[in-house]
Amino acid sequence: MTDQSNHQVNIESEMREAYLSYAMSVIVSRALPDARDGLKPVHRRILYAMHDMGIGAGSTHKKSARIVGEVLGKYHPHGDGAVYETMVRMAQDFSMRYMLIDGQGNFGSIDGDGAAAMRYTEARTARIGDQLLVDINKDTVDFVENFDGTLNEPAVLPSMAPNMLINGASGIAVGMSTNIPPHNLGEICDALVHMLENWQRLEEIDVDELMRFVKGPDFPTGGVMFKMRGEDNMLRQAMATGRGKITLRAKVHIEDMGRGKSRIIVSELPYQTNKTTLVERIASLVRAGKLDGLVDLRDESDRQNSVRLVIELQRGADVTDVLKRLFKLTPLQSTFGIIMLALVDGQPRTLGLKQALRVFLEHRLEVVVRRSEFDLARARERAHVLEGLIIALDNLDAVISAIRKSRNTDTARKNLVKNFAVTEIQAQAILDMALRRLASLEIRRIRDEYKEKQRLIKSLENLLASPAKQRGHIAAELKKVKEEFGDRRRTIVSEGEATGVTQADFLMPEEKTVVMLSTKGDLGRTHGDDAPKITTGTKQPPRLLQHSTTAQILYLFAHDGYCATLPVQQIPQVKQAADGLRYSDLTDLGAKRKIVSFLCLPADLQTGYVCLFTAQGQVKRLQMLDLPGVMSHEFSVMKLAKRDRIVALLYSSGADELVLTTARGYAIRFSEDDVRATGLASGGVRGIELKDDRAVAACLIAERASHFWHVDKRGHANLTELSRIRSQTRGGIGRPLRGIQGIESEFVAAAVGRLSDTCLVVTSRGKAKYMTLGLAAKVMLGPRGIEPVIALRDKESVIGVVEYRQRIDVPADDLSADDELSLEEIEALLNQAEAAEDEDISASTNGADPALNGDD
Template sequence: MAEEREQVARRVFVVELERELRQSFLDYAMSVITARALPDVRDGLKPVQRRTLYAMLEANLTPERPHRKSAVVVGDVLGKYHPHGDAPVYEALVRMAQDFSMRYPLVDGQGNFGSIDGDPPAAMRYTEVRLSPLAMEMLQDIEKDTVDFVPNYDDTRKEPTVLPSKLPNLLVNGSSGIAVGMATSIPPHNLREVCKALVAMIDNPNITLDEVMRYLPGPDFPTGGVILGTKGIKEAYRRGRGHIVIQAKAAIEPLPGGRSAIVVTELPYQVNKADLVKHIADLVRTKKIEGIADLRDESGRGGIRIVIELRRDAKPEVVLEQLYRHTQMRTTFSVIMLALVGGKGASPGTPKVLPLLDLMRLYLDHRREVVRRRSEFELKNCRERAHIVEGFLKALSVLDEVIRTIRASESPEEAKVNLMRGFGFTERQARAILDMRLQRLTRLEREKLEAEHKELTERIRQLEALLAQPRMIDEVIKAELLELMERYGDERRTLISEVEPEELKSVEELLAEERMVVVISRDGRAKRVPLSAYKAEEKVAAREAGAALVLIAGAQDYLLLFTNKGRVYAPRVYDVPAGTRQSAGSPLSDFTSISRDERVVGAVAVRGFEEEKFVVLATRRGLVKRMSLPELFTKRSAGAQAILLQEEDEVVASCLTSGEDEVIIGTRFGMAIRFRESDIRPMGRAASGVRGVSLLEGDEVVGMEVARPGAFALTVSERGFGKRTPLDGQSPNERFPLQGRGGKGVVAMKVTERTGRMVALRLVEEDDEVLIATGSGLALRVEASRIPTQGRNTQGSRLLRLSPTDKVTNVVVLTLREEKS
């Protein structure tokens, strides 16, 4: 037992844990970088891809041969060259067969190899594969000592360290992979354009990037799409790193009934179509995107076709831009042109980020090496064959003596020696003569041998000249590239737009020129309807009985919403869900953080908060407060406190002023006071305000307006009485005099038991319409010009007849003239 312990102790080594972890992790990282994740700059392949293609060539799975089960190929790769899991091998095989992943697939697949919807491929026992014609171009001349071979993992066979790669695979198919501490993401390109650019570089080794981009303007993705601008492309080509913005190809098509549809026919690279459709549906469901009526995926064998039908009131350009901004219909492709450089023999090379020109030069250097080695291989074979043919011709010239010498010899070995001694043949020539069939002794065969010798002599001369002049090697590469371009070149799929990403119009800018009617209802709903949805002579017709506030604003204006609790919310107008003239609108809580016990009592629209304008608030107990617009600016979705309310008080009205306006306030007892806004000093948000009107006990403020020249004060009572009174009439009883702030004011409406208390004071003009709503849901829509004009100290006329228990609750002025908004 003691001896065993001593032997174990001798086999135990004390190591420093930190050092061992560091070294082991570095070994692991280098293994992933060089043997798994990164492509070789010469053939653009990762080891698993290269081994798969070579194994398929060994299995004779060429394009003219039948397909074979993928499981057989995977088994060959695992058993011969790649001692890892079968899943990554099959995944690599599948990707090389997917036309939506590879710009030029290297594997010709038969069966289910997945889809752009993210569907997985069928199991390897079901699918079948063979090499594609372009894969054969990658493997061409591999048998001619064009590349180095190294022993496989168990030293039972040889495998290539790189493929000859007549196809510039790294450029045309790109590559992506994540290693340890680094990643590669090389976009694919069009074969025809790549070949032209390489030919141009051969003709002009000092070619500049701008000159190359005349032939190779940018990436060409298998799924098409549109690249925005060339700045990102040029930066990525120059540095080897950058970002390219790609968006789906979409068109706006007309539909019957005046509606439109957005039809998507191409997607950005590596975007899952099924996930995209689901995301769009989710955005519509949550009302993040408005205006979409129907969504269908009509894709099939003919290609991608996603149809997005729009509502009649939707603006197609705006919806399309929202789709681009909120979904993967617009993505950013990160370019990192990282590849292994300097590989030689068993050494895989080192990772390096390459600008486009360097990547092209390294590929051409590889092809020069391949053509040189191929030419040397052919030259060696031609010389050896010419040597043999020369022996044949010499033997035929002394045929009778050669035959007698052979017949006189006791053995083949003796015959070989005798031929070498008697006629000066080399050992190889003598052996070839002894192996020659008798039919080669005919006159016809002699003529064939003479013709062959002539061809071999000419070929040797050509190859020697080729190897002596590097420029001729370049001409061979150039011819091969032109042949590739002619045979396999196709049209570009990805369009390149002249519009740079930063030049795109935002949703706000697209909406900036469109004016919106914003309707806020008494039950806490809101909507925006394009002003264009109304005819010139038409007033707001959207569920008027429930409307509490109506105003017109630009789509990117800020909408300051003031609640009875003294809070202000500042959404953009385009944040208000779109609606139709007939729709009820969406809850305010959908786009603000308004609480259930709050209700909006005032709304003003402003372009920004830098304007020299003010907002005046009025409370039910007669206080007023003036605030500058910058004071009201808030980015908080939860809103901000605009006024510090006293106990049992609340905000009842708000108005936007210029700093030199006059305001008029009406009270429940039929009083009104008109004073300059400058009588109210500007205050901060924490202030409570100052006295605007002195109220009798039980009285309260019911409305506040900005006085306008030529306007009428519309006063309406609980029992349905109303009238119009000129703000600046001729007689004292027909005008509202300018007074100082804080007074009791003058009579605006004579309220009695018959009329009930005054419920509203609004300013109207002749061509306005007025909506008067009651608690029971009764609504009267009347032209302002039809409401009688009377003096201040009058009861007004009956505008609608109510039941004893019903009362007027709301009065809204309906107008689509923006100067009154």
């Protein structure tokens, strides 16, 4: 019998239609991420299934097999292997810049080892993974039916974090592919906030303006990235068009083994480089005779050093030549092709940096509006119920009587609606109200809740009516995300091109050192952490000086609010500061700029703040996370008023007290928490009110059981117990410090510490002198009367004091006093002087000015 259902079709048209259907399915449902949340369907389904199961960052880990089964059974009708592999990748710190899943167990390694079977491993969402799902239950996104129509799943996640750019994505579709690199969360958030704050001129913002914030991709494995290829800026091209190629290199340094031998240490690899494959490649090149000069190759990676490859060289081998061949012949150097292809409104589009950021912001704007509408509806519903309860409480006896006279619940409800002008919903709420809510405290809570709901309704209505407030709300959320999850850049951005061996390829092992800046701007560092020997005859002594290590980063701060960075190991080693190189030759800061101060900080430091102080009394607090790593160009750290300038800065822990002093001799002490931390592009707030147009002279961190030492232009110094400067609110005029009797002083510098601590006094003619704070008090209070702490010539003045906490043996010819007092004797003299000062203040002021007592 012939099958009547058989019929002939044109194979060409059938194949065309079937292939197009298959291609669209792969493009839309498998290979390409959505530009709004940066997720492919399988990633989204895993995260949503874990959310639905209650496996958040605050829960315990659950078996991976259980999670995979939930995803397969409800949302993703494909193989379990694909789901588990996707889940594993989201838990690998060498694959994801910010892991979305917190795995427990063997989830693979950078050596290419596979993860353990899903029955052995456990997982939960990471804290930043939870940020992608925030408010998903508030109708913020559309839901679609799952594969069998029995459940709903989100078409996109609310995604409070810009996941597509911070974690990247890769995939091969039909006729197209995507390869989006990961970026630094802090940089992306800064760029997004900048766009929100400049929304009115959004069309004018170009990629160059955004690249002031986003320095380029930031890979989880670190390494070095090169911008240029010939004369073309490939990084800018990729950021502008969404397509381009950048060169990545491993981070290496050279260790001297002595006797003419050295070894190359590889500490970071290019992104997606398999360490085992790299070792095998190097070994095969050596065996084939294509790479000589090597005597040993070891993998010394461990838990402390996730990557440490040791390549020992023959005695006398040319390190530069070996490195060149390693970069050329092995995966120590690779090319990353950027293709920022993602789905926008269901269609594949290639996005530049600006377009990708804008798509995310438009998505967040929609989420905020929908969330606000949801919250507003719920608030109105609750306020409506509370309003009915309040009506019942105001007419309690009559309500109870009406209910008691009713035959049943329906009659009671109708009587309440008729007699008290309430709605059906309010009447039902009155009937459902428990008797315990008639207590006076509960009645007050109902009224307070009603007032709170009214305020919430008004706030949400104002938010929905104002697009500017909506943008401000999103900016605040992004700042919070950055504060909680932001970290330092891992990938170094090199301005040059990857031809030959660059200076960045010789990152030295960590050694202790002292960094110095001379009075003329020469920058150098010592070998070891011993202080340079300085006498009054030393030419160009250090004006700034700080202990450091060669692994740290030097931040040079100029008077006009700009900063430049430099790896400490690239600073020339010298015996004296004057032997160094001019700072303008080592950084982009021009020679006409004045370096106010510098900080040497660990590259991985993520806590603490930089506090900046201006001549006009402004204070700014900057989070360490906001400071970029090593950069090739200068960047702004503070917006200054006209004719204002930065005069001092310091590093603080976040729980310190700050002391500001003025040239007129006033000091104010306040908690650094009084100064809200702000971003790089912002200005400061008032720290002290100045009088007679005098400027801020110095800033310090208050320390327990320490003394405050200040010196004027003529070298006259004074010492005060820091406890006498009481804390107050920032912005006041502060407390007058004890001056030098009979001398009109203009203070220029200060130091804080114990009497045994050492400082370096520097003059305008380049003369310097080490001395202890106790010796300063001895000169000030000694038998020969008032004397400067350092001898000055005509038209010579003190310009600064360098604190140096390490004990230094002060040369005998610098003591300039016959009979040195003990610290106990100095303390006694100080106590006498301060007691006399207290009597003078009490007699003269009679409590007239509260500011003199440290009150604002």
